[in-house]
Amino acid sequence: MPELPEVEVVRRGLDRWTTGRTVATAEVLHPRAVRRHEAGPADFAGRLAGRTVLAPRRRGKYLWLPLADGPGAAPSEALLAHLGMSGQLLVGEPGREPQKHLRVRIGFTDGPAADPLDLRFVDQRTFGHLMVADLVPDAVAGAAAPAPDGAGLVPETIVHIAADPLEAAFDGDALYRALRRRKTGIKRALLDQSLVSGVGNIYADEALWRARLHWARPTETLTRAEAARIVQAAQDVMSAALAVGGTSFDSLYVDVNGDSGYFERSLDAYGRRDEPCRRCGTPIRRDEFMNRSSYSCPVCQPRPRRGRY
Numbered sequence: 001m002p003e004l005p006e007v008e009v010v011r012r013g014l015d016r017w018t019t020g021r022t023v024a025t026a027e028v029l030h031p032r033a034v035r036r037h038e039a040g041p042a043d044f045a046g047r048l049a050g051r052t053v054l055a056p057r058r059r060g061k062y063l064w065l066p067l068a069d070g071p072g073a074a075p076s077e078a079l080l081a082h083l084g085m086s087g088q089l090l091v092g093e094p095g096r097e098p099q100k101h102l103r104v105r106i107g108f109t110d111g112p113a114a115d116p117l118d119l120r121f122v123d124q125r126t127f128g129h130l131m132v133a134d135l136v137p138d139a140v141a142g143a144a145a146p147a148p149d150g151a152g153l154v155p156e157t158i159v160h161i162a163a164d165p166l167e168a169a170f171d172g173d174a175l176y177r178a179l180r181r182r183k184t185g186i187k188r189a190l191l192d193q194s195l196v197s198g199v200g201n202i203y204a205d206e207a208l209w210r211a212r213l214h215w216a217r218p219t220e221t222l223t224r225a226e227a228a229r230i231v232q233a234a235q236d237v238m239s240a241a242l243a244v245g246g247t248s249f250d251s252l253y254v255d256v257n258g259d260s261g262y263f264e265r266s267l268d269a270y271g272r273r274d275e276p277c278r279r280c281g282t283p284i285r286r287d288e289f290m291n292r293s294s295y296s297c298p299v300c301q302p303r304p305r306r307g308r309y
Helices: 002-016 042-047 170-180 188-189 201-211 224-243
Strands: 023-028 055-058 064-070 077-082 087-092 101-108 117-125 131-136 153-155 287-288 293-297
Touching: 002 055, 002 064, 002 087, 002 117, 002 224, 023 042, 042 131, 064 131, 064 153, 077 087, 077 153, 101 224, 170 188, 188 201, 188 224, 201 224, 201 293
Parallel strands: none
Antiparallel strands: 023 101, 055 064, 064 077, 077 131, 087 117, 101 117, 131 153, 287 293
16 A cells, blocks of 8 residues: 555645646546545535645645635645555546546646646555545644645544654654553554554554564553654655655556656565565564564564564
């Protein structure tokens, strides 16, 4: 599933191609793609038509396009997207061939360069979704008044999502206190989007490898310095992944132009079972974890005597 860096790559592409454009039409080709939009496909399409798209925003694995009623107007709603396991948001010439798993197509009347363009949601496994959601003040951002471009607002349906490690509003000390209270394994806590958003299986393993901590380490035993080390490692690895377009293990994750990322080549732990640790040479170990996998170095990341899975 795309994690923070992959979603941020898509957001940056959308910012380049869709900001300032006006929606002409929206066509839902598979109702499952808008299943979270409770009013149904027709209402979804109707609420997009004629709206001006403002600069896209992201929190964790969610991204949204604020919608305004014309240029210069403040947004009140947003097109919210979650890519799921295989969702793609692709831009290109309106006349190009439809993709096999095309679910939603959005056309525009204009653009900064007045070039024709449409936005397509393609999703092979149909776990992703789009919806139009009301925007509400962002509690994470604090008391700052919302800006005309939608800054300081967040879709109402994701107000429970915590700040992510690359946000200015992220509070590492608050995360440390929450981890100490949670009393669970550190990797399970990192995957809890109500504690910290955007971290999934890949970057949890990578951050913990960099921080030299085992994924089963009980959170209540963490020191403040260790928690800070995890946060720094997560920020570093996600920034490095973002610089090369994210991690692509197959053709399902791509940017808005259909291009894959290259961070897979730089992974230190995830997916490297039995390969030598880049620090000490010990073969990387794979463990089962929450119906998936965890990868760690048995020497650099010693397993705690008492762990929670």
